[in-house]
Structures are given as C-alpha cells and as structure tokens.
Amino acid sequence: MQLDQAQQIIDAAVSPMGDGPLNEQALSKHLHPLFSRVLARNESTNEIYLANHSLGRPLDMVSEVVQTALDGWYTQLDGxxxxxxxxxxxxxxxxxxxxxxxxxxxxxxxxxxxxxxxxxxxxxxxxxxxxxxxxxxxxxxxxxxxxxxxxxxxxxxxxxxxxxxxxxxxxxxxxxxxxxxxxxxxxxxxxxxxxxxxxxxxxxxxxxxxxxxxxxxxxxxxxxxxxxxxxxxxxxxxxxxxxxxxxxxxxxxxxxxxxxxxxxxxxxxxxxxxxxxxxxxxxxxxxxxxxxxxxxxxxxxxxxxxxxxxxxxxxxxxxxxxSNAIGIDRLRAYSLDQQQTLVEALTTHGVHPRVLQHRGAYLLIETEDGRAATQQLKAAGVNCDARPLSRSDRWAIRLCPDLLNTNDELETAAQRIAPVLRGI
Ligand SMILES: Cc1ncc(COP(=O)(O)O)c(C=O)c1O
The missing domain is CATH 3.40.640.10 (Type I PLP-dependent aspartate aminotransferase-like (Major domain))
Incomplete structure (x- = not known):
C-alpha cells in the first residue's frame, strides 16, 4: 500500500465521524475496521489490552505499507x-x-x-x-x-x-x-x-x-x-x-x-x-x-x-x-472520558485507583508487588504493567485504555481486576 493510499483510507475513515467529540459508536463503525488484526486477537485470547501506554496497537495497514517499501527495493533497486x-x-x-x-x-x-x-x-x-x-x-x-x-x-x-x-x-x-x-x-x-x-x-x-x-x-x-x-x-x-x-x-x-x-x-x-x-x-x-x-x-x-x-x-x-487526522484535542478528551469510566467501574468493584489531577493517558493502582499483580491480572485476562515508585517500596500498576477499548471492556476489566487485587 502506497503512503498516499494509506492517507486516503485514514481520511475516509475519520471524516464521517465529523468534527465533534469522539464517541464509541462512531469509533466502532469507522475506525475499528482499520484495526481488524489486533481486534481479532481480542476475540481469540479473551484478553483486555490496557497496556496501550507501553506498546500501542498498530493499524492493519502498517504491514502493507512496510511491504510496499520493501517491494520498491526489489522492483526499483537504487531507484x-x-x-x-x-x-x-x-x-x-x-x-x-x-x-x-x-x-x-x-x-x-x-x-x-x-x-x-x-x-x-x-x-x-x-x-x-x-x-x-x-x-x-x-x-x-x-x-x-x-x-x-x-x-x-x-x-x-x-x-x-x-x-x-x-x-x-x-x-x-x-x-x-x-x-x-x-x-x-x-x-x-x-x-x-x-x-x-x-x-x-x-x-x-x-x-x-x-x-x-x-x-x-x-x-x-x-x-x-x-x-x-x-x-x-x-x-x-x-x-x-x-x-x-x-x-x-x-x-x-x-x-x-x-x-x-x-x-x-x-x-x-x-x-x-x-x-x-x-x-x-x-x-x-x-x-x-x-x-x-x-x-x-x-x-x-x-x-x-x-x-x-x-x-x-x-x-x-x-x-x-x-493521530493528526483525528486531532490530539479530541483524543485527549476521549482518553479522559475513558479513564473516568474505568475509575467509576473500579470504584464500584471496591478498587480505588490513584487519580492524579494532572495526568497523562493512564490510571494508577498502587500495590505492594507489581510483578505478582501484573502476572495475575494477565492470567485473569487484563494486560497491563507496573513500575516501582521511586520514594516507597510500592509499585504503580498502569492501566491505559485507548480508542479500541469499548466501555463494556472497561467494565469487564474492572470485574477481573477487583478479585485479583483483593487477593494480593
Ligand atoms: C518517558 C520515556 N522516555 C523515553 C522512553 C523510551 O526511551 P528509549 O527510546 O531511549 O528506549 C520511554 C519508554 O517507555 C519513556 O517512558
């Protein structure tokens, strides 16, 4: 796939969503089809991916665009x-x-x-x-x-x-x-x-x-x-x-x-x-x-x-x-909405994340043992990570939703997270 074609496909997916705030229905209809490969993985693994702050999920077209860059080498050599x-x-x-x-x-x-x-x-x-x-x-x-x-x-x-x-x-x-x-x-x-x-x-x-x-x-x-x-x-x-x-x-x-x-x-x-x-x-x-x-x-x-x-x-x-086609302002607003949804779902299930007033794209849950927590969360079907805090012996579990996570997924993630963290 040539880069111009990639741009056209992206523009054609983003423009029907209009200029207003992003919403799940429009994202599912227009954008999710561009991610069919990673979304198919969701079905086959039953895993909820909340490690988007670590390794972002690729569009399907990435491999086709890279393939075209390589094809040009075969067909044009130094041209x-x-x-x-x-x-x-x-x-x-x-x-x-x-x-x-x-x-x-x-x-x-x-x-x-x-x-x-x-x-x-x-x-x-x-x-x-x-x-x-x-x-x-x-x-x-x-x-x-x-x-x-x-x-x-x-x-x-x-x-x-x-x-x-x-x-x-x-x-x-x-x-x-x-x-x-x-x-x-x-x-x-x-x-x-x-x-x-x-x-x-x-x-x-x-x-x-x-x-x-x-x-x-x-x-x-x-x-x-x-x-x-x-x-x-x-x-x-x-x-x-x-x-x-x-x-x-x-x-x-x-x-x-x-x-x-x-x-x-x-x-x-x-x-x-x-x-x-x-x-x-x-x-x-x-x-x-x-x-x-x-x-x-x-x-x-x-x-x-x-x-x-x-x-x-x-x-x-x-x-x-x-990212440019959607615009960072809209991505930011949607990320904050998703974080809020996840905070409410977690709180309902008795887990109280640490919500900083000025924060980036993810939520924190503090825990004693971040390695054990993330392993058990992965086994329970939630992929996230944890990093040690610098001033204490505690760890921060990081949970980052993105455009591909539905609200249903966030609710299910909270249901899966609560029993694991209560047991640690
Ligand atoms: C704040 C910050 N800087 C830099 C990096 C990556 O650094 P590098 O590209 O040198 O591996 C990361 C990766 O997680 C990061 O979180």
Missing part, C-alpha cells in the same frame, strides 16, 4: 531511494504537525529517545556539562545520564520527587543555577503519569541562567496537545511506539529553530553543533567534497546522521497520520 526519502520527509512532517511546528526539518529522526539525548549532550559547547535532571526520568534517560556522569562527560544534579512520588516544579527550579548547562525533564513522568506542571517556569528559569532544556515528551506525544513554539524548550525527544502506534525504532529529536543555522556551513568553535553525525548531515552530501572542516547542512538537516533506517518511517506513518 527506490526517492520514495524512501519521501517517507522520511513525511515522517518529519507528521511529527511537526503534532508539535504544532511549522518547520518539518527541525525534526531529526532518531531510533530512540536516548539517541536524541546523547546527540544533545555531545553537541553542547562544553565537554563536561552540568546537567539538572530528576529521579522520575525513564530508565533509558536515567542510564545515559548516569553513564555520562560516571565517565565524567557530564556532572549530574538529581532532583527528588516529594513523598507522594510527585515532581514539584519548584524543586527543579531551585536546582537550576548559573552553573547549569542543560536541564532534562519529562513532560509526563513515566511511572506515575503525572503531567509536570510549571514546565514554562522551569524553562524560563533555565533560560535566565543561560541553560538549555531538553523535554522528554514520550508520554505526552500523541496524548497532550503540544505547542513546541509556545513551550520554548530547546529540545524535545519522544517516539512513536506508544500512543502514536508506530512501533519500535521510530523516535525523534526536535530542535528549537534558535539553535538552527539558516545557511549551514562550518560552525564556530565553542558553539552548539552535533557530533552524532554522518554524511546525511553534510552541507551538500551528494557533492562528495572532502573539505578539512565539517560543513553542516542548513536548518535541522544538520542534525541528521548517516544513512537512515527508512523502514521505521513506513512503520510509524499510519499511526501518525491517524
């Missing part, structure tokens, strides 16, 4: 490159739309969020930057920062959450001072799903101290309406395997245009420029010139690297197109 690069450009464009960003080239595709973080750390003007980050960052980010700290390629200052495992913006703000070079902070914390309020104040403080801010938006991308220009972060990292249903390996680094050169060329010493690079980031890659100094491409292309992993773009595009 396929134009199509592959076109897919990369569409990928950048779909992501920039979700960030309400008008410069597609400010999006540098990456294969992981960690790769985006490393690209920024290595690009900073100082060789041992002072970094402020929090104990609530995802393991990949946490590990990269610790490795840099250990190798004395960064000096870390860690900010702790409060006794309720919540990040308080003022503790981050207080940790930033004139010695800070970079702040690394999540928009939505991965364990609790807390939306970190006051990011604007954190960013303003960092900028007042001439520090840059990298926002990890993995649990916000495709969930919360975002506006990169208004946010004014220097960098955003995120990826597609969760809410935008794009599978593994399809991530990105977004670079604020104030860090991009209009003309490209050889950067000044002591400025921000990427070392995680390759010939796709060269000023004129197909000139094959070998100047002594590195002349970078203009704009965000300077942050491209070497020959790109083209199939990841095909794999991620259908989900991105769907």
């Amino acid at each position: 396929v490159w134009n199509e592959w690069i076109d897919a990369r450009n569409r990928y950048r464009s779909q992501i920039s739309s979700l960030l309400r960003w008008d410069d597609d080239r400010a999006i540098a595709p990456k294969t992981s969020a960690a790769q985006g973080l490393r690209a920024v750390l290595n690009a900073l003007p100082t060789t041992r930057p002072n970094v402020v980050s929090t104990r609530c960052e995802f393991d990949s980010i946490d590990f990269v920062l610790k490795a840099y700290d250990y190798k004395q390629r960064a000096s870390l200052r860690w900010v702790e959450p409060d006794a309720q495992d919540l990040m308080q913006p003022d503790t981050i703000i207080d940790a930033i001072d004139d010695s800070t070079d970079l702040v690394v902070v999540s928009m939505v914390c991965f364990v609790t799903g807390q939306v970190v309020e006051g990011l604007d104040r954190i960013i303003a403080k960092a900028h007042a101290c001439e520090a840059m801010v990298l926002v990890d938006a993995y649990h916000a991308f495709g969930v919360l309406p975002m506006d990169f220009r208004a946010l004014d972060a220097d960098f955003i990292i995120a990826g597609n395997y969760k809410y935008t249903r794009g599978g593994a390996g399809a991530c990105f680094l977004a670079i604020n245009p104030r860090h991009l050169s209009q003309t490209g060329g050889v950067p000044e010493h002591g400025t921000l420029f990427p070392l995680d690079t390759g010939w796709f980031a060269k000023h004129n890659p197909f000139a094959y010139s070998r100047d002594d100094d590195p002349a970078y491409a203009s704009g965000g292309d300077a942050w491209l690297e070497a020959t790109p992993p083209v199939l990841t773009y095909y794999q991620a595009l259908p989900g991105l197109m769907l």
Whole structure:
C-alpha cells in the first residue's frame, strides 16, 4: 500500500465521524475496521489490552505499507531511494504537525529517545556539562545520564520527587543555577503519569541562567496537545511506539529553530553543533567534497546522521497520520472520558485507583508487588504493567485504555481486576 493510499483510507475513515467529540459508536463503525488484526486477537485470547501506554496497537495497514517499501527495493533497486526519502520527509512532517511546528526539518529522526539525548549532550559547547535532571526520568534517560556522569562527560544534579512520588516544579527550579548547562525533564513522568506542571517556569528559569532544556515528551506525544513554539524548550525527544502506534525504532529529536543555522556551513568553535553525525548531515552530501572542516547542512538537516533506517518511517506513518487526522484535542478528551469510566467501574468493584489531577493517558493502582499483580491480572485476562515508585517500596500498576477499548471492556476489566487485587 502506497503512503498516499494509506492517507486516503485514514481520511475516509475519520471524516464521517465529523468534527465533534469522539464517541464509541462512531469509533466502532469507522475506525475499528482499520484495526481488524489486533481486534481479532481480542476475540481469540479473551484478553483486555490496557497496556496501550507501553506498546500501542498498530493499524492493519502498517504491514502493507512496510511491504510496499520493501517491494520498491526489489522492483526499483537504487531507484527506490526517492520514495524512501519521501517517507522520511513525511515522517518529519507528521511529527511537526503534532508539535504544532511549522518547520518539518527541525525534526531529526532518531531510533530512540536516548539517541536524541546523547546527540544533545555531545553537541553542547562544553565537554563536561552540568546537567539538572530528576529521579522520575525513564530508565533509558536515567542510564545515559548516569553513564555520562560516571565517565565524567557530564556532572549530574538529581532532583527528588516529594513523598507522594510527585515532581514539584519548584524543586527543579531551585536546582537550576548559573552553573547549569542543560536541564532534562519529562513532560509526563513515566511511572506515575503525572503531567509536570510549571514546565514554562522551569524553562524560563533555565533560560535566565543561560541553560538549555531538553523535554522528554514520550508520554505526552500523541496524548497532550503540544505547542513546541509556545513551550520554548530547546529540545524535545519522544517516539512513536506508544500512543502514536508506530512501533519500535521510530523516535525523534526536535530542535528549537534558535539553535538552527539558516545557511549551514562550518560552525564556530565553542558553539552548539552535533557530533552524532554522518554524511546525511553534510552541507551538500551528494557533492562528495572532502573539505578539512565539517560543513553542516542548513536548518535541522544538520542534525541528521548517516544513512537512515527508512523502514521505521513506513512503520510509524499510519499511526501518525491517524493521530493528526483525528486531532490530539479530541483524543485527549476521549482518553479522559475513558479513564473516568474505568475509575467509576473500579470504584464500584471496591478498587480505588490513584487519580492524579494532572495526568497523562493512564490510571494508577498502587500495590505492594507489581510483578505478582501484573502476572495475575494477565492470567485473569487484563494486560497491563507496573513500575516501582521511586520514594516507597510500592509499585504503580498502569492501566491505559485507548480508542479500541469499548466501555463494556472497561467494565469487564474492572470485574477481573477487583478479585485479583483483593487477593494480593
Ligand atoms: C518517558 C520515556 N522516555 C523515553 C522512553 C523510551 O526511551 P528509549 O527510546 O531511549 O528506549 C520511554 C519508554 O517507555 C519513556 O517512558
């Protein structure tokens, strides 16, 4: 299936739903047929999938789109490159739309969020930057920062959450001072799903101290309406395997245009420029010139690297197109409705989830033993996961409904969850 055809099919499914709020009847009629493969799995396994925050469910067309990308290789050999690069450009464009960003080239595709973080750390003007980050960052980010700290390629200052495992913006703000070079902070914390309020104040403080801010938006991308220009972060990292249903390996680094050169060329010493690079980031890659100094491409292309992993773009595009076609505002409103339905069903069955006022796409249930709980829940027919909380010995079970979960399913999930958690 060609990408244009994929877009047409998605548009034809979304437009009959109108512009109003999403509702289950319209979703079942118009959108669920695009997911027949994963929905068929529901029937055969009797499992209720509430791990949508972990690995999003793919549209049927993903495998057909990827197949077409591969077919082009067989039939056109090196003539396929134009199509592959076109897919990369569409990928950048779909992501920039979700960030309400008008410069597609400010999006540098990456294969992981960690790769985006490393690209920024290595690009900073100082060789041992002072970094402020929090104990609530995802393991990949946490590990990269610790490795840099250990190798004395960064000096870390860690900010702790409060006794309720919540990040308080003022503790981050207080940790930033004139010695800070970079702040690394999540928009939505991965364990609790807390939306970190006051990011604007954190960013303003960092900028007042001439520090840059990298926002990890993995649990916000495709969930919360975002506006990169208004946010004014220097960098955003995120990826597609969760809410935008794009599978593994399809991530990105977004670079604020104030860090991009209009003309490209050889950067000044002591400025921000990427070392995680390759010939796709060269000023004129197909000139094959070998100047002594590195002349970078203009704009965000300077942050491209070497020959790109083209199939990841095909794999991620259908989900991105769907998210853009529906619109994040409507997806968010529907997600909050579904969460409310699940909260009420759980409460009726005697289970009291922890409902944060400012939260992303999932609910929490605290438990002593997250591993045992999720194993038993899976055996009872509810697929979810759990992560350890950082301030206590307890775990947070994470439950995330999505467009494919019906209200009946949420009620059944609550019925299945209650006896399991009462027994733990
Ligand atoms: C907040 C957050 N950041 C990043 C990632 C993924 O990081 P990486 O792409 O480096 O594996 C996740 C995955 O769950 C996450 O929750």
